[in-house]
Amino acid sequence: ATPAATMVGTTIGAQNGVLFKGGDILERVKDVETVVFDKTGTLTKGEMTLTDVVALGPAADGSGVVTADDEALDETAVLRYAASAERNSEHPLARAIVTGAEERGIDLSDPEAFENVPGHGIRATVDGQTVLVGNRKLLSDDGIDPSPAEDALRALEDDGKTAMLVAVDGELAGIVADADEVKDTARAAVSALRERGTEVHMITGDNERTARAVAAQVGIDPSNVSAGVLPEDKADAVESLQSDGTKVMMVGDGVNDAPALAAAFVGTALGSGTDVAIEAADVTLMRDDPQDVVKAIRISEGTLSKIK
Ligand code: ADP
Numbered sequence: 001a002t003p004a005a006t007m008v009g010t011t012i013g014a015q016n017g018v019l020f021k022g023g024d025i026l027e028r029v030k031d032v033e034t035v036v037f038d039k040t041g042t043l044t045k046g047e048m049t050l051t052d053v054v055a056l057g058p059a060a061d062g063s064g065v066v067t068a069d070d071e072a073l074d075e076t077a078v079l080r081y082a083a084s085a086e087r088n089s090e091h092p093l094a095r096a097i098v099t100g101a102e103e104r105g106i107d108l109s110d111p112e113a114f115e116n117v118p119g120h121g122i123r124a125t126v127d128g129q130t131v132l133v134g135n136r137k138l139l140s141d142d143g144i145d146p147s148p149a150e151d152a153l154r155a156l157e158d159d160g161k162t163a164m165l166v167a168v169d170g171e172l173a174g175i176v177a178d179a180d181e182v183k184d185t186a187r188a189a190v191s192a193l194r195e196r197g198t199e200v201h202m203i204t205g206d207n208e209r210t211a212r213a214v215a216a217q218v219g220i221d222p223s224n225v226s227a228g229v230l231p232e233d234k235a236d237a238v239e240s241l242q243s244d245g246t247k248v249m250m251v252g253d254g255v256n257d258a259p260a261l262a263a264a265f266v267g268t269a270l271g272s273g274t275d276v277a278i279e280a281a282d283v284t285l286m287r288d289d290p291q292d293v294v295k296a297i298r299i300s301e302g303t304l305s306k307i308k
């Protein structure tokens with residue numbers, strides 16, 4: 001493109017809240033063949049709310065037999081342990097659990113110890129008890145069988161919720177679930193990309209069932225969903241899609257996404273995303289609107305000439 005065309009594209013982009021990091025980026029966006037969206041905060045609003053608390057005391061393990069030393073925690077106790085344990089976590093899932101407990105008038109304890117287990121959950125000590133909050137793997141790695149929770153977990157996950165197991169003192173105690181809403185324009189963005197012949201994928205650290213439920217809501221094919229991807233593995237996932245020469249645009253907002261944004265043919269960050277993501281990206285969408293991915297492509301093609 002001529003310097004003048006680059007100038008025009010950059011200006012139209014800026015007017016539409018689409019910032020390209022230079023003229024070569026503006027040119028390359030039109031060649032994108034596959035778009036990979038991060039789920040949380042990119043396709044969804046990233047505003048988690050606590051929706052469910054389930055108590056899974058010993059009587060609920062299917063045996064129906066409660067012995068003298070079985071003290072099933074009720075829902076309030078499950079939430080109190082989970083929220084107290086999550087007090088030191090910055091994760092949006094954790095913030096929703098703490099806020100949910102506070103809104104329900106539950107008095108929380110300050111954890112005596114706290115540890116993040118990236119991609120899986122947290123471990124804390126609350127009132128002298130070891131508390132785990134996180135996914136199936138977090139519990140099974142600690143020798144706690146998550147299977148008695150499976151039916152309840154699946155029901156929540158099929159609803160698109162992120163369900164987290166709560167274990168107290170080495171025993172499965174219950175489940176807390178957070179929900180997030182899909183952005184209003186996510187479905188339209190996916191369908192506009194597919195109409196253009198662009199493949200659309202979704203990648204997330206969240207579990208398979210929740211991921212598929214969200215993918216269905218926005219119109220992404222289940223076979224294009226990568227779930228349970230650890231933060232350090234997101235870039236590898238992008239590289240493997242690119243291994244046959246496919247030109248991939250990764251769209252994300254989180255610190256977790258930065259390496260994948262850098263690895264992609266085009267990295268696109270949301271303006272509300274973390275500074276690390278914006279720095280790693282080639283394009284920034286100031287309006288946080290997934291439909292602006294389509295705008296970015298059209299500007300690059302020179303087919304978006306009018307300001308809407
Ligand atoms: P995402 O891509 O959704 O940001 P993460 O890699 O941060 O995913 O987390 C993956 C999974 O690990 C979550 O879906 C959740 O099950 C569990 N997890 C992570 N952090 C926490 C936490 N603070 N409390 C409970 N569970 C957590």
Ligand code: MG
Pocket residue numbers: 038039040041042252253254
């Ligand atoms: Mg995200």
